[in-house]
Amino acid sequence: MPNWFLGKIRYQQPIDDSNVGSRKDEFIKQKTITEAYLVDAVSYTDAEARLYQEIAANTPDFEITNITRMKLADVFYHDDGGETWFKVKAVFITDDEKTGKQKKTPSVMLVNAETPKQAYERVELSLKTALDPFEITDVNTTKILEIFPYTEESESTIVDEQTGEVTNHRPSAQWAQLKDGLRKARSIANTMVKGLAKEGISVSVKGPGESEYQQLKDG
Incomplete structure (x- = not known):
């Protein structure tokens, strides 16, 4: 099941304006561009890695300004129409057996379309097979430019030679987990070096990160 994160980025874009005072000014003046993308990821760290990857x-020169989890029931993509992504809210109506009253459960979906009307119709058509009656209550335009779901190309298949078990691994997720592990290991090592330094014990650290450990030991 997809796990969606909304990522926002920011970068500088040169202003192409022939009316700017001098030619030198044309290359200096820039405007700030902000964009939003939706990415399927296993964690915030994985979402960050996938945003940079995609x-x-x-x-090339951008910064990620925000990543938030976006709870979605479904994402409907249509090849034949619409670069605009709409957020559509539908309310499913069921009968509560205990109280005998109707229970309304909201559900949020995304769909690409040319107009709000087309977005409404596409979601309505997609939900026709739903078992419970529903009504679409909201259709809103989003600023999402593109959506990056996981595909078969995004995953690698690994076969365990002993058990024959087949598992799919998401490369960026593995990389994110590796970075987290290295960060924790470095933190533990730093704490140990500081503790030894207080006891007057000299520690020599070799390999990657040696300069950082040495600074902590000396401090």
């Missing part, structure tokens, strides 16, 4: 090719 966006860096077309937008």
